[in-house]
Structure formats: structure tokens, C-alpha cells
Amino acid sequence: MPPDVPATVSTADADETCAYCGSRISDHDPIPVRGRDDGCGSPTCFCNYACLSAHADEQDLSAGNACEWSPGE
Structure with missing residues (x-):
């Protein structure tokens, strides 16, 4: 395991709400996203x-995070 990845991570609370729409995540099939900047x-x-x-x-989180592609090439 790389040194910058912790061995354990916490999970979300059942009463936690969606970071975008505010719905309770336990009412859905939530997608947890961990950022590298916050130590995962x-x-x-x-x-x-x-x-x-x-x-x-x-x-605009995807800007600059992918290889460049030109459909004309």
C-alpha cells in the first residue's frame, strides 16, 4: 500500500445527506467519494x-483531469 493511503477509512452515517441534493443517502445506493487532499x-x-x-x-472538477483528445486526429 502506498504510504499516502491510510490503512483504515471511516464510512458515512446512515443519516448523512447527499452532498448535492440533500436527500438521505440511506434511502438510496450512495456513492462515497474520498478526496486525496483530505487524506482519504x-x-x-x-x-x-x-x-x-x-x-x-x-x-468543473473534470477539467484538466483527462488526456487531451481531438476527434479530428
């Missing part, structure tokens, strides 16, 4: 992929 500790949970995708779009 407590996850930020989204109630579904639609909320995760909308959050990523609004925060």
Missing part, C-alpha cells in the same frame, strides 16, 4: 450518479 478520510456521499455528475459539472 471521511467520504463525501452522493445519493446517486446523477448527483455526483451534476456536482462534478458545476464545480
Whole structure:
């Protein structure tokens, strides 16, 4: 295991709400997201992929995180 990844991580509370829409995550099949910047500790949970995708779009989180691709090449 790389040294910057902790051996244990915490899980979300059943009463925790979606980081995007505010729905209780226990009413859905939540998607926990752990950021490398916060030490991979407590996850930020989204109630579904639609909320995760909308959050990523609004925060422009995917910009610059992928290989460049030009359809004309």
C-alpha cells in the first residue's frame, strides 16, 4: 500500500445527506467519494450518479483531469 493511503477509512452515517441534493443517502445506493487532499478520510456521499455528475459539472472538477483528445486526429 502506498504510504499516502491510510490503512483504515471511516464510512458515512446512515443519516448523512447527499452532498448535492440533500436527500438521505440511506434511502438510496450512495456513492462515497474520498478526496486525496483530505487524506482519504471521511467520504463525501452522493445519493446517486446523477448527483455526483451534476456536482462534478458545476464545480468543473473534470477539467484538466483527462488526456487531451481531438476527434479530428
